[in-house]
Amino acid sequence: MNAQQLAFVLLAVGLALSLLLGMLLFLEIGRRFGIRQVERHGTDARVGVGVVDGAVYGLLALLIGFSFSGAANRFDSRRAIVAREVNAIGSAWQFLDLLPEEPRVALHDGFRRYLDALIASYANPGSSSSALLEPASVTRAQSDLWARAVAASTAPTGERARILLLPAINDMFSVVEEERLARRIHPPTVIFIMLGITALASALFAGYGVASKSTRNWIYTIGIAATVSMATYVIVELEYPRLGMIRVSDMDRALAELRATMK
Numbered sequence: 001m002n003a004q005q006l007a008f009v010l011l012a013v014g015l016a017l018s019l020l021l022g023m024l025l026f027l028e029i030g031r032r033f034g035i036r037q038v039e040r041h042g043t044d045a046r047v048g049v050g051v052v053d054g055a056v057y058g059l060l061a062l063l064i065g066f067s068f069s070g071a072a073n074r075f076d077s078r079r080a081i082v083a084r085e086v087n088a089i090g091s092a093w094q095f096l097d098l099l100p101e102e103p104r105v106a107l108h109d110g111f112r113r114y115l116d117a118l119i120a121s122y123a124n125p126g127s128s129s130s131a132l133l134e135p136a137s138v139t140r141a142q143s144d145l146w147a148r149a150v151a152a153s154t155a156p157t158g159e160r161a162r163i164l165l166l167p168a169i170n171d172m173f174s175v176v177e178e179e180r181l182a183r184r185i186h187p188p189t190v191i192f193i194m195l196g197i198t199a200l201a202s203a204l205f206a207g208y209g210v211a212s213k214s215t216r217n218w219i220y221t222i223g224i225a226a227t228v229s230m231a232t233y234v235i236v237e238l239e240y241p242r243l244g245m246i247r248v249s250d251m252d253r254a255l256a257e258l259r260a261t262m263k
Contacts, residue, residue: 002124008243016233019196023203023225030207031216038211053205060202063195064231067187071238074185075248078241081179082251086258088175089115092168093262098161103152108262110145115259117141118176122252125242134180142173186239199228 093111096104117137149169153162206224210217237246 004125005243008240009245012233012236012244015236016229019199019232020225020229022196022200023228024221026200026203027207027221027225030204030209031211032207034208034211037208053209056198056202056205060195060198060228063191063198064228064235067191067195067235068231068238070187071235074182075238075241075246078179078182079248079251081175081182082248082254084175085118085172085179086251086254088168088172089255090258092165092172095161095165095168098158098165099152100157103148103155103158107145107148107152110141110148112259112262114138114141114145115255115262119252119255119259122242122255134177138176142176145169146173183242195232199232202228 089111096107096111099107117135117140121135121138146169149161149166152158153166203225207221210220234246237244241248
C-alpha cells in the first residue's frame with residue numbers, strides 16, 4: 001500500500017469515525033431533550049414519536065440500501081471490465097502470429113511493455129484525482145505499440161494482420177479506456193451529504209425515543225451508531241476499489257498471470 005492509498009484509507013476511516021461520534025452525540029442530545037420534555041409534559045411528550053421515527057428510519061434505510069447496492073454493482077462492473085481486458089489483450093496477442101518473425105518479435109516486446117505499464121498503474125493508482133487520468137507510462141507504451149502494429153500491418157506481408165490484428169488492438173485499448181472512465185462513475189455528492197444528515201437526524205430521534213433518567217442503553221446506543229458508520233465506510237471503500245482496502249486485486253492478478261505467459 002503506497003502513501004496515497006494509505007491516505008485514502010485513513011480518510012475513509014476518519015469519515016466513519018466522525019459519523020460514529022456525531023451519531024453518539026446526537027443520541028445523547030436527543031435523550032436529554034426527551035427527558036426534559038417528559039418532565040415538562042409527561043407522557044404527552046411522546047405522542048407521535050413512533051410515526052416520525054419510522055419516517056426518518058425508513059429514509060435512512062433507503063439511502064444506505066441505495067448507496068450500498070449501487071456501490072456493490074459498480075464494484076462488480078469494474079471486475080467485469082478487468083476480465084474483458086484480459087480477454088482482449090490475450091486475443092490481440094494471439095493475432096500477432098499472423099505476422100512474419102521480425103515484426104512479430106518487435107510487437108511482442110511492445111505488448112509486454114504496455115501490459116507491464118498497465119499492471120503498474122493499477123497497483124499504484126496515485127491520488128484519487130490522478131487515478132482518473134491515464135498514466136504517462138501507459139500512454140507512451142500504447143502509442144508505441146500502436147505505431148509498431150500499424151507499421152507491421154501496412155507492410156506487404158501484413159495484409160492478414162491488417163484485417164484482424166489492428167481491430168483487436170483497438171478493442172484492447174477501448175476496454176482499457178472503459179476501465180479508466182468507470183473510475184469516474186459515482187453517486188452525486190449530495191447523496192452522501194443526505195446520508196450523513198439523515199443518520200444524525202435518526203440518532204437524534206432515537207435518543208429522544210429511549211429517553212430515560214435512570215439508565216442508558218449502551219448496547220443500543222453504540223450498536224446503531226457503529227452499524228451505520230461501518231456501512232458508510234464499506235460504501236466508500238466499494239466506490240474506490242483501487243484506493244482502499246476493498247480492492248479488485250483478484251482480477252488484477254489475472255493480468256499478471258496473462259503477462260507471465262508472454263514469453
